[in-house]
Amino acid sequence: METENEISNQSFSKMINIILFGAPGSGKGTQSSLIEQKYNFHHISTGELLREEIAKDSEVGKFAHGFISKGKLVPDDLIIQLLAKKFDELNVVHSNGIILDGFPRTVGQAEALEVLFEERGTHTDLLLDLRVDEEELINRLLLRGQTSGRNDDNMDIIHKRISIYNNQTRPVVDFYEKLGRHVEIDGIGSVEEIFEKISNAIDGVK
Ligand code: B4P
Numbered sequence: 001m002e003t004e005n006e007i008s009n010q011s012f013s014k015m016i017n018i019i020l021f022g023a024p025g026s027g028k029g030t031q032s033s034l035i036e037q038k039y040n041f042h043h044i045s046t047g048e049l050l051r052e053e054i055a056k057d058s059e060v061g062k063f064a065h066g067f068i069s070k071g072k073l074v075p076d077d078l079i080i081q082l083l084a085k086k087f088d089e090l091n092v093v094h095s096n097g098i099i100l101d102g103f104p105r106t107v108g109q110a111e112a113l114e115v116l117f118e119e120r121g122t123h124t125d126l127l128l129d130l131r132v133d134e135e136e137l138i139n140r141l142l143l144r145g146q147t148s149g150r151n152d153d154n155m156d157i158i159h160k161r162i163s164i165y166n167n168q169t170r171p172v173v174d175f176y177e178k179l180g181r182h183v184e185i186d187g188i189g190s191v192e193e194i195f196e197k198i199s200n201a202i203d204g205v206k
Pocket of ligand 1: 022023024025026027028029030031045046047048050067068071072073074075079101102103104105109140141143144152161187188189190191194
């Protein structure tokens with residue numbers, strides 16, 4: 001049987017790139033951390049990248065804060081530039097793969113992502129679509145809001161974020177479905193149960 005250490009040090013013959021997709025509060029951040037540990041992929045969360053810029057009070061952070069605090073998506077150009085910079089910093093071409101958490105959130109971002117990947121001789125292998133009903137999303141985010149210190153985890157903004165997800169982000173699924181790279185995952189259940197389903201899907205593309 002593999003020990004935990006052996007699992008985290010495994011390397012693959014090719015780079016594997018996974019998009020962890022889902023509504024706000026669907027568990028993208030939670031599951032991405034587990035995937036990162038098990039498969040030794042780089043975990044890139046665009047939400048985290050933006051919150052780091054806000055914490056630094058950089059020009060990008062000040063600009064992004066105006067959108068995030070209202071529950072809006074930041075403009076595509078800005079987020080694509082941040083991601084390209086991160087790819088280069090991490091030298092991703094020499095890694096096992098990437099787990100993208102919270103990106104792409106528009107079809108324009110999906111198209112730009114595939115160009116970034118193509119320039120690096122790779123592509124998205126799988127979009128894992130975490131499905132959670134709206135009532136559960138709201139409960140989770142309100143609960144998170146009690147400790148997260150995030151000013152976008154309140155009822156008004158949560159409704160706004162879910163509506164933007166349904167209108168602007170959900171079409172990304174069609175983009176990857178047409179490429180035959182979309183897998184739906186039931187996101188209700190324990191964190192461990194959901195992670196097992198995700199692991200099975202990733203093991204299927206190795
Ligand atoms: P994100 O940081 O991506 O945040 P999120 O979608 O709200 O949360 P996530 O799905 O990761 O939930 P988590 O695991 O924490 O985005 C924040 C903002 O940044 C966006 O609204 C947008 O403004 C901006 N942004 C980010 N990327 C962008 C992009 N590409 N383009 C434009 N703008 C962008 O889980 C939530 C809670 O549920 C946690 O408290 C967790 O403990 C709990 N939970 C998880 N799994 C559970 C389970 N199985 N059962 C019960 N509870 C569970």
